[in-house]
Amino acid sequence: MSAELVLSGAVFIGLALAIPTIMVLTAVFGPRSGGEAKNAPYESGITQVVGMADQKFSVKFYLLAILFLIFDIEAVFMYPWAVSLRELGVFGFIEMVVFILLLLTGLIYILKKGVLNWR
């Protein structure tokens, strides 16, 4: 069987069979219990609940997500590079060093800007 069929078959089986099956099985076999004490956020100690669980997040996290996306794309380029590094030799290595150094200046920029500082 070719790699194409294996990859797409794995995706199909995972999406159409495995995930729904696991969800149904947990719903069927999972233990159920109710009651006021079980549904309380804390068993004891904190009696007054402050706010809701699905509160709004700081926009600062969004910037982190964008930065993650950028470095994720950088990592994606390293995948084909790593696979064909043997054929490319020293030249290919220098190419990737230039690529990473350019993005490293970006990392230094965000470090200097204090984006990653939490307070």
Added chain:
Amino acid sequence: MLATYLFFGLALLAVLGALGLILFKHPMNGAMSFVVTLISLAGLYALLSAKLIFAIQLIVYAGAIMSLILFIIMFLNIQERDLPIDSNRWFYLAGGIIVVAPIAGLMIKIAKSLPEEHPELIDGFGDVKTVGHLLFTEWLLPFEIVSILLLVALVGAVVLAGKRGVN
């Protein structure tokens, strides 16, 4: 034969996910259906023997872009009561169909003009190794320019986000 069945299964999943994206009322359910679409598209890319695109679809789209979308949903924190009562829902749906219809017509035209015979693929088509070799020999300059593009995007994101006073 198996490839044909896989194609129809994945295509059905992709369409169902897209339908869920626009029909679910809660944004989080819509986002989760969108993940189904993105992953089944990855499966379709694999069927086209584009193995590198398959990996990129999973890593970048189903991974990073999806996390961006989920972050937006969590920032806005839309509750059921915040959502507007769209009574004109079917009216808007009909309008959308009218807008998209020409594109669908074009797609059918393209599908009909495809050649009947299947061209022979070159050896290692779409392989990670083949694409990597091409990228790092023939398309070297565009690859290095990509890093500058990413750098610009990074600086732009920091500057634009910092403007509103992230504190």
